[in-house]
Structure formats: C-alpha cells, structure tokens
Amino acid sequence: MALETGGYLSEAGAAKLPGVPSRNRMERGACAVIECAQAIPCNPCVTACPEQAISIGIPLTRLPVLAEDACTGCGLCVAICPGLAIFNIELNYDEKHSRISLPYEFYPLPAVDDPVRVLGRNGEKLCSSRILKVRTAKQFDHTAVVSFLVPKHLAMAARNIRPNRANDNE
Amino acid sequence: MKKKQLVVVGSGPAGLSAAVQAAEYGVEVMLLDEHSRPGGQLFKQIHKFFGSHSHYAGMRGPDIGRLLLERAQSRGVCISLETTVWGIFQDRVLGLVSGDRTDRIQADKIILATGATENALRFPGWTLPGVMGAGAVQTMVNLHRVLPGKRFLMVGSGNVGLIVSYHLLQAGGHVVKLVEALPRISGWGVHASKLARCGVPIEVSKTVKRVCGRDRVEYAELVSVDAEWNEIPGTKERIEVDVVCVAVGLNPLSELAWIAGCGHKYIPELGGWVPRHDESLQTLVPGIYVAGDVTGIDEASTAMEEGRIAGISAAETLGCISGGAADAVRDKAYTQLAEFHQSPWGIRLEAAQRKLRAGEQDGA
Numbered sequence: 224m225a226l227e228t229g230g231y232l233s234e235a236g237a238a239k240l241p242g243v244p245s246r247n248r249m250e251r252g253a254c255a256v257i258e259c260a261q262a263i264p265c266n267p268c269v270t271a272c273p274e275q276a277i278s279i280g281i282p283l284t285r286l287p288v289l290a291e292d293a294c295t296g297c298g299l300c301v302a303i304c305p306g307l308a309i310f311n312i313e314l315n316y317d318e319k320h321s322r323i324s325l326p327y328e329f330y331p332l333p334a335v336d337d338p339v340r341v342l343g344r345n346g347e348k349l350c351s352s353r354i355l356k357v358r359t360a361k362q363f364d365h366t367a368v369v370s371f372l373v374p375k376h377l378a379m380a381a382r383n384i385r386p387n388r389a390n391d392n393e
Numbered sequence: 394m395k396k397k398q399l400v401v402v403g404s405g406p407a408g409l410s411a412a413v414q415a416a417e418y419g420v421e422v423m424l425l426d427e428h429s430r431p432g433g434q435l436f437k438q439i440h441k442f443f444g445s446h447s448h449y450a451g452m453r454g455p456d457i458g459r460l461l462l463e464r465a466q467s468r469g470v471c472i473s474l475e476t477t478v479w480g481i482f483q484d485r486v487l488g489l490v491s492g493d494r495t496d497r498i499q500a501d502k503i504i505l506a507t508g509a510t511e512n513a514l515r516f517p518g519w520t521l522p523g524v525m526g527a528g529a530v531q532t533m534v535n536l537h538r539v540l541p542g543k544r545f546l547m548v549g550s551g552n553v554g555l556i557v558s559y560h561l562l563q564a565g566g567h568v569v570k571l572v573e574a575l576p577r578i579s580g581w582g583v584h585a586s587k588l589a590r591c592g593v594p595i596e597v598s599k600t601v602k603r604v605c606g607r608d609r610v611e612y613a614e615l616v617s618v619d620a621e622w623n624e625i626p627g628t629k630e631r632i633e634v635d636v637v638c639v640a641v642g643l644n645p646l647s648e649l650a651w652i653a654g655c656g657h658k659y660i661p662e663l664g665g666w667v668p669r670h671d672e673s674l675q676t677l678v679p680g681i682y683v684a685g686d687v688t689g690i691d692e693a694s695t696a697m698e699e700g701r702i703a704g705i706s707a708a709e710t711l712g713c714i715s716g717g718a719a720d721a722v723r724d725k726a727y728t729q730l731a732e733f734h735q736s737p738w739g740i741r742l743e744a745a746q747r748k749l750r751a752g753e754q755d756g757a
Contacts, residue, residue: 227577230550230585230595261582264694264733265443267451283445284735305441305451306583329563346592364441364453383590 226260231344234379236260242277242309244291249378253296253313253322256379257287259306271303302326302363311368314378321378322355324370332357332367333386341373342383349377352384397423399707400487400500402478402649405433406693407685408506409461410700411707414722415504416468418708423498424470425489427477430536432458433508434528435693437535439563440556443581444694448729454693461697481653485680502680502707505650506700509643509664509686514548517603523610527557527640534564542636546613547571548601552692554640555584558593561638568593569634574600574618602629604637613637645687653678662745663689671753673706673723674699682707689746695733698726 226232237243242257257268257277262284268277269287276293277300279285298311307326316322323341333339337354356370373381399415401408404426412424430436438454449457465472473491480488485503489496511526518524523542527549533539545566547558550573558568571588576598578585585595602614602624617628643664647657650668655676657666667689674682684703685696702723709719734743 226582226585228597229589230578230582231589232582232586258586259583262736263443263581263583264445264735264739265450266445270446281732282735283732303451305443306581307587308583342590342592344586345589364451364456366441385591 229345232258232260234344237344238379241286241288244289244294248291248294249312249314252315253298253311254291254294255289255296255298255300256310256312257289257300257304258308258310259287259304262286263306265305267303267305268300268309271300273297273299298324298358298368301368302358302360302366307366310382312378314375316372319374320372321375322370322372323378323381324356324358324368325382325384327367327369327384328365332359333369333384338387339371339384340387341371341377341381342385343380344382346383349381350374354384394486395496395498397421397498397500398711399423399502399504400425400498401504401506402487403433403506403508403685404428404431404472404474405506405508405685405696406435406457406461407508407687407696407700407703408433408504409458409465410697411504411506411682411684411704412470412700413461413464413468414701414704415708415713416465416470418705418713420708420711420713422465422468422470423500424465424472425476425478425487426472426474429475431462431472431474435461437531438556438693439535439560442694443692444733448694448697457693478649481649481681500680501711502682503653504682504684504700504703504707505647505653505668505676505687506683506685506696506703507646507649507687509690510646511639512642512644514601514639514641516601518605518610521604521606521610522608523606523635524604524637524639527553527638530636530638531557531560534560534566540564540566542610542634543567544569544634545636545638546601546632546634547638547640549573549640549642550575550578550580550585550595550597551640551642552580552584553643554638555580555588557638557640559584559587562588562591562593569632570615571595572599572601572615573597574622576620599628601637610635610637643686643690645690647683647687650676650681650683650687653681655681655683658749660689660745660749662741663749667749669753670750672727672750673709674703675706677753680710689742691742692733695730698730698733701726
C-alpha cells in the first residue's frame with residue numbers, strides 16, 4: 224500500500240528515503256530514522272539537531288537528508304518534527320532486541336513498565352512490549368518520546384504503541 | 394461618524410499579521426471579529442505547524458495565536474470582538490453590529506481577512522443531527538472540549554480531514570474510517586500516517602451514499618466510485634457511526650468584497666469565487682485590500698505572509714512607509730510564499746494566484 228492511497232509507507236519504501244540510515248549505520252548504534260517522503264515546506268528538524276546531521280537546504284520543500292555518521296542518536300529531533308515522522312532506533316539494544324523511541328501525543332501518557340501493544344505503520348499489532356522510558360521536556364512542547372523494545376526483526380516495522388488499557392480505535 | 398486609518402475585518406492569521414504589520418509603521422488600526430475570541434482557526438489548530446524556523450514552524454496554533462495577539466496589543470491595535478461587519482458602503486464606510494448596538498466607521502483603508510467557509514456535501518440524510526462539518530467538530534473538541542459523538546466517519550482526506558481525525562483520536566473518539574472519493578489521499582502523507590499507525594482505515598475511491606437514522610445519525614452507507622465518480626455496483630457497505638464528519642474543502646468567504654463591489658473571478662484552484670486583486674493585494678475598489686483564505690484557500694502560514702503584504706501596502710498608501718521600504722517587505726513575503734508553494738499542489742495554487750494578480754496589475 225502506498226502513502227498516497229493507504230496513508231502509510233511500506234518498509235521497503237521507507238528504507239529508500241534520504242533521511243533513513245543504511246543498515247550498516249543502524250548496526251553501529253542508535254540513530255535517527257526520518258520517514259519524511261513528500262515535499263513539505265518544513266525544516267524544524269534541521270535546527271533541532273545539535274550535530275548538524277540533518278540538512279534540507281533551499282527550497283524548504285526538499286526532503287531531509289541524514290548525515291548518518293554525524294548522527295549520535297541523541298533523539299532530540301524526534302519530538303520536534305511537526306509531522307511525527309522521526310524515530311530514534313537502536314537496532315542492537317541487546318542480543319535479541321531493538322529499542323524504538325517515537326513521538327507520542329495521547330493522554331494519559333504511559334508510565335515506565337506499562338504493558339503496550341506494538342503497532343506497525345498500518346496500525347496492525349506486531350507484538351507486545353513494555354514501556355522502557357517516557358521522555359518529556361519543555362522544548363518538546365507536549366509531544367512525549369516513548370521508548371520500548373521489540374524483537375530485532377521488527378525494528379523497521381514498529382511505529383506506534385497502544386497502552387493495553389486504552390480502548391481508542393479498537 | 395468615527396474615523397479610522399485602517400480597519401481589518403477578521404482576526405485570523407491573515408488579519409492579525411496585517412494589523413501587526415501596519416501598526417508597526419504607526420498606522421492606527423482597528424481589528425474587528427464577529428467571534429467572541431480572536432485568532433480565527435488558530436486556537437483550535439492544536440497540532441504543530443510545518444514551516445521554517447523564521448515563521449513559527451513547529452509551534453502549535455494556539456501559541457502562534459497568542460504571540461500574534463500580544464504583538465498586536467503591544468503595537469496598540471484596537472481589537473473589537475463580537476462585532477459583525479454587515480455592510481461596506483461608499484467611501485469605505487463600514488456598518489457594524491455589536492450586541493444590540495449598531496455603528497458606522499469610516500476607514501481610509503480596509504483589509505478583508507474574512508477567511509473561508511466549509512463546503513457542504515449533499516446526500517440523503519445530510520440534514521440529520523450528527524452530520525457535521527469538520528471545522529465545527531474541531532471547534533467543539535478543541536475549543537469547547539466537547540466530543541460530539543463516539544464513532545466517527547470522516548469524509549475527505551485533505552489536511553483538514555486528516556488533522557481533525559487525529560484530534561478526534563486524541564480526544565478519545567473512535568474514527569471508524571476515513572473515506573476519500575478521489576483515487577488518492579489529498580493531504581500530506583505524514584498526517585495520514587499518524588492515523589494509519591493508530592489503526593484508522595483510510596480508503597480512497599470511496600464515498601458516502603447516504604446516512605440513516607430515526608432522528609440522528611445511526612449508520613452510514615458507503616460505496617466505491619470509479620474515475621468518473623460513478624458508483625460501482627455491489628460495493629455498498631454499512632458502518633455504524635453516530636457522527637459523519639464532512640471535510641470536503643473550503644471556499645473563500647467573500648460576501649463583504651461582493652457588497653463593496655470588488656469584482657470577482659471564479660478560479661477552481663483557489664476554491665471558487667475570489668475578489669480580483671493586484672500584487673499589493675488591493676482589490677478593484679481603491680483602498681480595499683484582501684489577505685488570507687479570501688484570496689484563495691491555502692494554509693495559515695501563507696495567510697500570515699499575505700497579511701504582511703496587505704498590511705504593508707495599506708501603510709504605504711497611507712504614507713506611513715516609503716515605497717522602497719514597502720517593496721522590500723513585499724518581496725520578502727512573496728519569496729517566502731513561493732517557497733511554501735513548492736509542492737505540486739502549491740505550484741498550481743501559486744500559478745493561479747500569480748495569473749490573477751499579474752492580470753490586475755496590467756489593468757486587464
């Protein structure tokens with residue numbers, strides 16, 4: 224299903240974007256994954272990065288390009304993207320798991336250790352997990368960054384969570 | 394009769410920017426709005442805005458609204474709320490109604506920043522309680538904190554339909570489905586992706602056939618349509634919802650420009666009838682300017698740029714700023730507009746606006 228007809232990118236489609244790091248880079252540690260695929264006149268991600276690892280240039284509608292070796296995986300860009308299209312992923316969190324950090328704007332915010340369902344780009348349930356960390360900050364402006372673990376093969380598929388207690392959009 | 398140098402009608406992003414820009418050059422500005430709160434749609438647009446850092450990017454609508462209001466107040470703009478302009482007469486005399494009082498004001502310059510209104514979609518059952526415009530739903534949810542139902546069908550995949558669906562999810566609503574009659578999603582993919590990953594099905598080439606219920610919406614019937622908008626037999630589908638939310642575009646709210654005799658053109662790319670205007674955003678009636686959605690349906694960020702252009706043009710013709718300095722402000726705003734319009738959709742819109750404005754410039 225394409226972005227224009229179904230509303231979400233395929234995993235293969237996302238992998239081709241200039242904001243998505245190579246597999247080789249992912250293997251080496253936490254990294255930003257920028258799934259921005261259309262000519263949106265927008266660039267807050269550029270100034271959010273303390274390492275100048277994200278560039279857009281002129282015009283404003285160019286896709287963000289990630290200089291993957293400059294990215295330290297700090298995650299500061301995740302909550303800043305107005306399109307909620309940036310994720311922070313540590314592929315090799317441990318032997319079996321990857322850590323996903325994503326922007327989250329639903330109240331109540333989940334708490335550490337809360338059980339969640341992990342969802343794919345199309346909202347389909349991929350696995351269960353628990354909240355590892357919830358990061359909020361004034362400069363995030365009400366967008367929280369939540370982290371959780373998934374089996375490694377789901378690192379580039381898991382893009383949302385739903386706390387188990389929530390009954391929205393069952 | 395009261396006299397003002399500049400009256401701005403409408404306090405949304407275009408009107409506020411126009412008022413701030415003109416007041417910055419010493420123009421005495423009165424800003425009118427028929428609503429009880431200023432800001433137009435900004436205060437219900439609780440999502441983070443796209444854009445560049447110099448133009449409020451990443452800020453949420455209410456914060457942009459507050460910032461513009463503070464600027465307007467600190468520059469001495471007089472804001473009059475719950476004040477409806479019901480007519481514009483010879484020599485730019487405005488007829489006002491405020492509560493049980495009527496009034497007249499003579500303005501040297503007028504900027505119409507009246508925004509837009511939602512398009513309706515007619516189908517059997519469209520008058521049942523529970524069929525609502527997406528803008529109305531957004532007002533209820535984000536301004537009044539009332540969720541007008543439990544199970545929602547969203548009709549239309551433009552940015553309004555996509556964003557309001559997301560706000561409904563945030564408010565605890567269940568968006569059962571979003572349908573789009575076109576074969577592709579009209580709004581930005583990132584907005585669609587936020588819904589998709591929450592499990593909201595987005596289905597294209599599909600529309601609402603009718604809405605049924607005894608005295609309120611109980612269910613909707615959907616059908617698939619082909620490229621010529623004909624119903625495809627055998628595709629009927631029934632979904633249980635209590636709100637059908639219609640988000641099928643907007644059209645410029647230009648009654649005041651009609652009343653003032655501004656002259657209009659029908660331009661589909663701009664959303665319908667728009668007042669004819671030149672590059673300074675002046676209409677065919679000298680001293681009356683337009684800015685924002687009334688010049689063609691676009692985004693809040695572009696409305697703010699147009700507000701700047703209209704504000705500076707009014708200040709220039711009032712003699713408060715030299716032509717050269719005004720040109721510099723206009724050039725900067727037009728450069729910004731061109732950058733915002735780099736998308737395929739923006740390019741079509743900008744081409745239509747340029748054609749209109751250049752034509753008026755040559756006296757066509």
